[in-house]
Amino acid sequence: MKGVVFTAFLEMVENQFSENMVDDIIDSAQLPSGGAYTAVGTYPHEEMVSLVVALSERSGIGIPDLLRRYGKYLFAHFFLTHPSFFLKVHDALSFLGGIEVIIHAEVLKLYPDAQLPRFETEHRSDNQLVLLYESNRHFEDLAEGLMLGCIAHFAERIDIERESTEHGGRRKERFTLTRR
Numbered sequence: 001m002k003g004v005v006f007t008a009f010l011e012m013v014e015n016q017f018s019e020n021m022v023d024d025i026i027d028s029a030q031l032p033s034g035g036a037y038t039a040v041g042t043y044p045h046e047e048m049v050s051l052v053v054a055l056s057e058r059s060g061i062g063i064p065d066l067l068r069r070y071g072k073y074l075f076a077h078f079f080l081t082h083p084s085f086f087l088k089v090h091d092a093l094s095f096l097g098g099i100e101v102i103i104h105a106e107v108l109k110l111y112p113d114a115q116l117p118r119f120e121t122e123h124r125s126d127n128q129l130v131l132l133y134e135s136n137r138h139f140e141d142l143a144e145g146l147m148l149g150c151i152a153h154f155a156e157r158i159d160i161e162r163e164s165t166e167h168g169g170r171r172k173e174r175f176t177l178t179r180r
């Protein structure tokens with residue numbers, strides 16, 4: 001995973017928990033990298049899992065909740081660091097509908113070694129978007145948090161329903177987003 005994902009995570013922990021919490025989870029996660037991340041580096045995604053598990057143990061907050069919370073934070077962070085992605089998009093469903101072919105496609109140009117998930121659009125209308133997420137890193141909860149962050153960013157009222165599906169042994173998560 002790109003270092004930016006780790007530096008933003010530790011920044012969230014410092015802001016929403018404490019500086020000591022950052023040191024504590026880095027110590028207890030026993031990371032091969034030692035926790036010294038640079039935004040442009042690349043690190044095993046297992047280190048992110050270890051950090052979230054350590055934060056869950058110390059905070060008593062469940063792992064899915066922490067990943068959703070982190071996703072929301074990360075979206076706001078991306079808005080600050082990649083303002084050009086937001087220039088022509090004025091609502092959450094349009095932004096999310098372009099996640100694969102516009103946003104992550106641009107991300108791949110900026111970071112050619114990024115390991116991105118795959119999003120398929122199953123259905124799209126004015127008030128509904130159905131996205132199928134697939135990744136062998138299984139960050140379904142992080143994906144939901146990023147969607148929640150996007151909805152909050154555009155200040156909209158959109159419900160998210162989730163369902164796990166399996167096709168030929170490959171798990172996909174179906175997110176149905178419906179504007180209220």
Ligand code: HEM
Binds near residue numbers: 136
């Ligand atoms: C401006 C907006 C966005 C930018 C700049 C961005 C960029 C990135 C980057 C740099 C990574 C890390 C890749 C790696 O570690 O190698 C990533 C991963 C990821 N992105 Fe995005 N992203 C954006 C929006 C979103 C949104 C809205 C979603 C959800 C619909 C999303 C879903 C994910 C997920 C789930 C991952 C984790 C990797 C995985 O699941 O396999 N991203 N993104």
